[in-house]
Amino acid sequence: MRKILIPTDFSENAINAIRYAVELFKYEQSDFFIIHAYADEVYDDNTLVSRKVFDELKDAIRNNSDNELAKIFETIQQVSPNPRHAYKMQSLFGTLIDEVNDLVDKENIDVVVMGTKGKRNDRNLSFGSNTLQVLKYVKCPVLAIPSGYSYTKQPKKILFPTDYRLPFKRRELKLLYTLTKSFRSGINFLYISKFDKLSIRQEDNKNFLSAALSESELMFHTVKAENLTTAINEFIKKNEIDFLVMINSRHSYLENILYQSTIDKIGLHIKIPFLVMQNLQRY
Numbered sequence: 001m002r003k004i005l006i007p008t009d010f011s012e013n014a015i016n017a018i019r020y021a022v023e024l025f026k027y028e029q030s031d032f033f034i035i036h037a038y039a040d041e042v043y044d045d046n047t048l049v050s051r052k053v054f055d056e057l058k059d060a061i062r063n064n065s066d067n068e069l070a071k072i073f074e075t076i077q078q079v080s081p082n083p084r085h086a087y088k089m090q091s092l093f094g095t096l097i098d099e100v101n102d103l104v105d106k107e108n109i110d111v112v113v114m115g116t117k118g119k120r121n122d123r124n125l126s127f128g129s130n131t132l133q134v135l136k137y138v139k140c141p142v143l144a145i146p147s148g149y150s151y152t153k154q155p156k157k158i159l160f161p162t163d164y165r166l167p168f169k170r171r172e173l174k175l176l177y178t179l180t181k182s183f184r185s186g187i188n189f190l191y192i193s194k195f196d197k198l199s200i201r202q203e204d205n206k207n208f209l210s211a212a213l214s215e216s217e218l219m220f221h222t223v224k225a226e227n228l229t230t231a232i233n234e235f236i237k238k239n240e241i242d243f244l245v246m247i248n249s250r251h252s253y254l255e256n257i258l259y260q261s262t263i264d265k266i267g268l269h270i271k272i273p274f275l276v277m278q279n280l281q282r283y
Contacts, residue, residue: 002030005109007037007100007134010068013115013147018072020273021113021143022080023151027182033107034072035090036065037099058093065091096130097137104140110175111141116270127270135248135276141172144274154183155243155273161190161232162209164202166249172277173212176245186217188239192231194224233269245275 002025008014018034042048042058069089076087092099100112117128127135127144135142158180180187189209198206210218225231235241 002028002111003033003107003109004030005033005035005100005103005107005112005140007035007096007112007114007130008069008072009036009130010072011115011117013117013128013145015072015075016148016150017113017115017145018076019079020145020149020151022076022082022085024155024179026080026082026084028178029084030086031107032085032087033090033103033109034069034087035092035099035103036069037092037094037096038062038065039094040096042093062091062093097133100134100138100140104138109140111143111275112138113143113145116144116146116274139278141175141278142276144270144276146271146273149271149273153242154185155179156183156185157239157241158185158187158243158245159190159232159236159239159241160187160245161192161228161235162247163191163193164198164205164209166247167205168208168212168247169277170212173209176275176277177213177216180213180216184217185243186219187213187245188235188241189218189220190232190235191220191222192225192228193222194226196222236272241272243273243275244270245277248276248278 004021004025006014006018006021008018021032038061041061042054045057047057048054066089069091073087073089094102103109104112112134114131114134115128116131131144135144158176160176176187179185189206206220221235223231223235236244
């Protein structure tokens with residue numbers, strides 16, 4: 001049984017992420033938790049002048065959220081009815097990160113899916129602030145779906161850049177394994193370094209990857225390059241990659257990107273679904 005959590009702000013990008021997730025997991029028995037966290041909408045409202053106004057506004061926003069979630073459920077049932085899927089829609093008075101992390105722990109969520117942008121869609125940025133916060137702080141794999149990206153074909157060509165220095169979690173590799181097995185996808189491991197030889201630690205981690213994903217088609221590439229970002233961008237374009245996987249951990253390349261406020265500052269152009277696997281707890 002797959003458990004999938006999808007936060008929504010009811011924007012078109014968020015609805016698009018739901019459509020993608022429903023299609024991606026259409027062959028799996030899955031529970032979908034679709035939530036809207038609305039505390040910031042209440043606290044940030046300019047009309048707050050008293051506790052009475054606060055309570056009335058809170059009720060109004062919750063009712064609107066419930067109605068919007070009901071519309072989403074109706075739409076899903078119309079466009080993609082699936083007896084394998086069950087849905088739980090929840091309006092939650094709390095912050096996005098707190099509510100997502102609480103549900104991840106409580107429901108033992110396998111993956112969080114969300115759009116790369118929300119209502120405050122900035123065309124000049126690849127990722128919105130909410131998505132970046134979830135990628136940084138939620139202790140669960142996160143699948144980010146780019147704005148306007150639709151599920152037209154199964155992800156066949158997967159890119160997994162790695163320096164083989166990080167240990168890997170079996171559970172998160174199992175998520176990748178089941179996806180690749182279902183779609184008969186090939187995983188391209190990309191090692192970007194000035195040196196060919198791996199340390200013993202790197203060799204062991206590489207062997208662990210091979211064993212954990214033994215039934216998938218695995219391809220190992222080594223590229224000598226000064227700039228990791230440029231090498232990843234070029235590999236995606238040259239090999240027509242349609243799904244990117246990266247590991248987020250302390251002192252990792254991805255953490256360095258995420259803590260620069262925006263991925264765009266470092267020039268990583270992500271226009272395909274982007275699965276981030278969290279190797280260490282976030283604090």
